[in-house]
Amino acid sequence: MSLLAPSEGWFQKKVAKDERMWILIAFAVCIFLFVWMIMWHVVGRQNPSNTTYKTNPTEFAQLHDAYVKKNMIGMDNGIPVVKPEPGSDVILMGQMWRWSPALILKKDEWYNLHISSKDLVHGFSLQPSNMNFQIYPSYDYVLKFKPTAAGECKILCNEYCGIGHHAMIGKIVVIESDADLAKYGYDKLSAAPADYSSSATEEDISGWSNEQLVKAGETVYNLKGCSGCHKTDGTVQIAPSFKGLYGSKSKVSDGKSTFEIQVDDAYIETSVTEPQKHIVVGFEKTQMAKLDLSANELKQVTAFIKSLQ
Amino acid sequence: MFRTCDITGFKVDLNSEKFIRLNAVMAVVSLLLAIVAAILLVFTRYQPVHLLDAEWYYRLTTFHGLNALIFWIVFFEIAGLYFGSTVVLNQKFCSPLLGWVSFVLMVAGFLLVDVMIMMGKADVMMTSYVPLKAHPLYYLGIILFAVGALLGVSLFFANVVNAKREKNAGETLPLFTYGLVAAAIIAVITLATGAIIYIPTFLWSLGLIEAMDPAVYKLVWWGLGHSSQQINVSAMVSIWYLTTFLALGGTSINERVSRSAFVLYILFICLASAHHLLTDPATSSAWKVWNTSYAMYLAVLASMIHAFAVPSSMESAQRRWGFNKGLFEWLAKAPWSNPAFTSVVLACIGFGFIGGTTGVIFGMEQTNIIVHNTLAIPGHFKGTVVIGTTLTFMGITYYLIPLIFRRKIVAFKLAQIQPWLFFFGIAILAVSMIALGQLGVPRRHWDSSFSGGPFTHTFNPSVDFFWTLMMLGGSLAFIAALIWVLQVVVSVFFGPKITGPQDMQLPLSPLAPAAKEHKGYEAPGTLVLTLLFLATFAVLFFVNWKWLAATWWVK
Numbered sequence: 001m002s003l004l005a006p007s008e009g010w011f012q013k014k015v016a017k018d019e020r021m022w023i024l025i026a027f028a029v030c031i032f033l034f035v036w037m038i039m040w041h042v043v044g045r046q047n048p049s050n051t052t053y054k055t056n057p058t059e060f061a062q063l064h065d066a067y068v069k070k071n072m073i074g075m076d077n078g079i080p081v082v083k084p085e086p087g088s089d090v091i092l093m094g095q096m097w098r099w100s101p102a103l104i105l106k107k108d109e110w111y112n113l114h115i116s117s118k119d120l121v122h123g124f125s126l127q128p129s130n131m132n133f134q135i136y137p138s139y140d141y142v143l144k145f146k147p148t149a150a151g152e153c154k155i156l157c158n159e160y161c162g163i164g165h166h167a168m169i170g171k172i173v174v175i176e177s178d179a180d181l182a183k184y185g186y187d188k189l190s191a192a193p194a195d196y197s198s199s200a201t202e203e204d205i206s207g208w209s210n211e212q213l214v215k216a217g218e219t220v221y222n223l224k225g226c227s228g229c230h231k232t233d234g235t236v237q238i239a240p241s242f243k244g245l246y247g248s249k250s251k252v253s254d255g256k257s258t259f260e261i262q263v264d265d266a267y268i269e270t271s272v273t274e275p276q277k278h279i280v281v282g283f284e285k286t287q288m289a290k291l292d293l294s295a296n297e298l299k300q301v302t303a304f305i306k307s308l309q
Numbered sequence: 310m311f312r313t314c315d316i317t318g319f320k321v322d323l324n325s326e327k328f329i330r331l332n333a334v335m336a337v338v339s340l341l342l343a344i345v346a347a348i349l350l351v352f353t354r355y356q357p358v359h360l361l362d363a364e365w366y367y368r369l370t371t372f373h374g375l376n377a378l379i380f381w382i383v384f385f386e387i388a389g390l391y392f393g394s395t396v397v398l399n400q401k402f403c404s405p406l407l408g409w410v411s412f413v414l415m416v417a418g419f420l421l422v423d424v425m426i427m428m429g430k431a432d433v434m435m436t437s438y439v440p441l442k443a444h445p446l447y448y449l450g451i452i453l454f455a456v457g458a459l460l461g462v463s464l465f466f467a468n469v470v471n472a473k474r475e476k477n478a479g480e481t482l483p484l485f486t487y488g489l490v491a492a493a494i495i496a497v498i499t500l501a502t503g504a505i506i507y508i509p510t511f512l513w514s515l516g517l518i519e520a521m522d523p524a525v526y527k528l529v530w531w532g533l534g535h536s537s538q539q540i541n542v543s544a545m546v547s548i549w550y551l552t553t554f555l556a557l558g559g560t561s562i563n564e565r566v567s568r569s570a571f572v573l574y575i576l577f578i579c580l581a582s583a584h585h586l587l588t589d590p591a592t593s594s595a596w597k598v599w600n601t602s603y604a605m606y607l608a609v610l611a612s613m614i615h616a617f618a619v620p621s622s623m624e625s626a627q628r629r630w631g632f633n634k635g636l637f638e639w640l641a642k643a644p645w646s647n648p649a650f651t652s653v654v655l656a657c658i659g660f661g662f663i664g665g666t667t668g669v670i671f672g673m674e675q676t677n678i679i680v681h682n683t684l685a686i687p688g689h690f691k692g693t694v695v696i697g698t699t700l701t702f703m704g705i706t707y708y709l710i711p712l713i714f715r716r717k718i719v720a721f722k723l724a725q726i727q728p729w730l731f732f733f734g735i736a737i738l739a740v741s742m743i744a745l746g747q748l749g750v751p752r753r754h755w756d757s758s759f760s761g762g763p764f765t766h767t768f769n770p771s772v773d774f775f776w777t778l779m780m781l782g783g784s785l786a787f788i789a790a791l792i793w794v795l796q797v798v799v800s801v802f803f804g805p806k807i808t809g810p811q812d813m814q815l816p817l818s819p820l821a822p823a824a825k826e827h828k829g830y831e832a833p834g835t836l837v838l839t840l841l842f843l844a845t846f847a848v849l850f851f852v853n854w855k856w857l858a859a860t861w862w863v864k
Binding site: 003005006010011013016017018021023025026027029030031033036037038040041045046047049050052076077078079097098119120121123125126127128129130132133134136137138140141143144145147148149154156157158159160161162163167170171228235237238285 | 363367370397432434438439440441478479480481482483484485522523524527551554555560562563564565566586587588589590591593594597598601602605606609610613614617618621669674675677678679680681682683747748749751752753754755756757759761762763764765766768769829830831832833835836843846856857858860861862863864
């Protein structure tokens with residue numbers, strides 16, 4: 001009895017025919033399911049990878065920067081575009097709040113995607129194919145993918161990563177031949193911008209023209225992830241737009257009081273090196289992460305911001 | 310101090326009754342908070358309304374998760390454990406002082422967590438995956454709550470041991486209490502795992518530990534997150550057996566089988582924490598396959614055994630009461646006017662057909678790829694935790710109000726339709742969430758139009774239909790849950806007092822007559838129903854693997 005001690009002889013009672021039958025069927029189903037998962041590793045085409053490398057966010061970000069600098073063929077809405085060779089290792093980084101780079105892949109070719117995060121845990125959600133994987137900082141997850149259909153895909157983030165989570169969306173274009181590039185507007189990508197390696201700190205760039213600085217600054221803007229939050233077309237959601245920013249007055253708070261501050265070279269430098277010092281009023285919830293920029297990169301990105309009037 | 314119940318004849322310890330009441334009241338408060346948040350979330354994700362801003366959407370998602378999945382359920386379970394270890398066993402509550410300590414700790418934890426979330430200090434989701442960081446007091450709140458709950462579970466064990474020692478419980482524990490023992494053992498495993506992860510996280514938030522490994526955090530956290538839901542399963546199934554007894558005078562047709570199934574739960578069900586790590590780096594396929602399958606699906610076997618044992622206990626009792634015609638007269642002539650019975654039957658159906666099927670399929674290593682972190686996952690656990698556990702707990706409350714709170718249920722007619730409204734509301738909500746998830750819609754996502762992003766994405770156009778359906782189902786479920794909360798509150802505080810058995814609105818069935826000697830099938834109707842369940846499972850299994858096979862190749 002459910003509420004009373006069971007009746008005499010309950011332990012010896014034979015299992016009824018129908019119950020025994022059901023238990024046997026259920027057990028058979030259980031074994032079938034278990035064997036099925038193992039068999040899918042043999043005959044199936046979709047199995048989560050077993051390859052993981054330990055890394056750390058700084059190291060992976062450097063890997064990403066180097067990979068993108070070397071391979072990018074242009075920009076798409078502030079995201080660098082890379083067209084990797086079939087069979088090659090591809091670096092894909094998730095960060096608050098973008099996936100970089102955008103990729104052009106060939107249908108029916110294999111690619112080794114190394115995916116990791118620069119900051120929080122993210123979710124790699126490939127749509128419309130609908131494949132979902134978990135991405136951590138400090139772990140390089142190597143997934144070998146073979147696209148089976150041509151078309152434009154998006155990478156959504158489906159693990160909560162802060163207030164701008166919904167805006168974290170990347171892009172993968174799958175083509176059958178280079179002729180398809182035109183369909184996605186990828187046939188007229190500007191060649192890789194100014195030789196980025198020249199922004200290294202050691203090099204003396206005091207002789208650069210403003211035009212050179214602006215061009216290199218645009219690369220820094222895209223590569224380092226500024227584009228994830230600061231737009232250049234005047235739209236504002238997560239962070240102030242760079243359009244018309246330089247020379248304007250910005251209302252900021254230092255935690256104690258609120259005051260206006262002139263946006264100039266010094267202000268931009270402080271924003272990069274000590275982003276918590278002056279928080280722009282209205283953006284308290286989406287505070288900027290500290291960026292590692294060299295003196296040259298800072299100079300270039302400042303020139304770029306200055307050019308957006 | 311005891312009173313003898315004039316309805317059931319049980320000796321009820323007044324201390325125990327007090328703690329059952331207190332915990333049950335806190336459970337209802339938590340549920341109310343959870344459903345208010347839930348309706349705001351539904352109307353945020355429903356894009357034509359898009360009610361909350363991003364900040365409040367994520368804040369209330371965190372708030373809803375903790376209040377619904379942790380506070381409502383654990384408070385109710387502690388009340389249930391006290392009931393099962395004292396009232397049912399005619400046993401004294403072992404230590405009222407520790408009962409108070411447990412309750413105060415749990416309430417303090419509950420308040421700290423909810424206040425921290427509402428102050429915007431813990432917008433980290435229920436899972437709080439590091440390196441997302443909340444205010445230290447948030448983690449402290451959870452630790453306090455867990456310690457309080459662990460103490461409550463210990464008091465349960467102490468009561469049971471005392472009952473055995475003082476021979477109040479008879480030779481063998483009743484099946485209901487036996488199931489609760491299983492739940493309590495799982496609770497100890499769960500809460501201990503919680504301590505292992507929340508204590509270092511708390512120290513980390515204070516700056517005393519430098520770094521937390523995100524993969525280790527997630528692995529251990531789910532030892533709490535998933536296993537805590539297995540306490541629910543065990544407690545819920547125990548209540549299913551209990552309700553069969555109260556409403557029909559029946560019990561499991563073979564108690565040895567039912568009890569063995571509870572043992573399988575204890576041994577294997579906690580392995581299912583691996584369900585959350587199937588598409589993660591860091592663990593191997595062998596680890597994933599073994600753990601996600603609860604060691605060859607032995608906990609699923611347990612659930613399938615209960616899936617037969619619970620309805621067959623109803624069928625067998627009904628047949629002995631004379632409803633013996635054909636396959637389903639026992640079901641047609643069941644006491645549908647008894648809201649506890651209705652709730653339990655609907656909970657069984659929802660738990661099995663929606664929660665169970667999707668749980669097994671989504672929890673397979675490879676098919677998880679097409680649903681991980683999509684809306685299909687909360688859709689799945691709306692089937693298990695909301696229709697299964699919550700509706701069961703709502704149902705049994707209709708017995709607790711007269712027997713423990715000694716009040717009549719106000720507007721009883723409403724109680725008779727409430728389970729149906731709630732069932733259909735959540736069923737529609739769950740199925741539409743599962744459909745949306747399988748179309749790729751992410752969970753915990755504020756804006757399906759991806760505003761502010763560099764690109765945008767348009768889902769399959771059929772999502773519009775399912776979003777509308779989800780909004781309607783959510784609204785219906787909200788109304789039904791609100792009816793339940795109001796009815797419970799009004800009855801408990803203002804209902805007419807119970808003066809004797811004549812005031813009992815829900816029947817308490819006498820024992821079903823003993824079976825005549827019979828051979829062959831004992832519950833043929835149940836067998837047909839379980840086979841129908843298996844057929845449903847087979848269809849969903851096939852469809853999901855077909856979808857998986859259509860995606861990119863990955864290895």
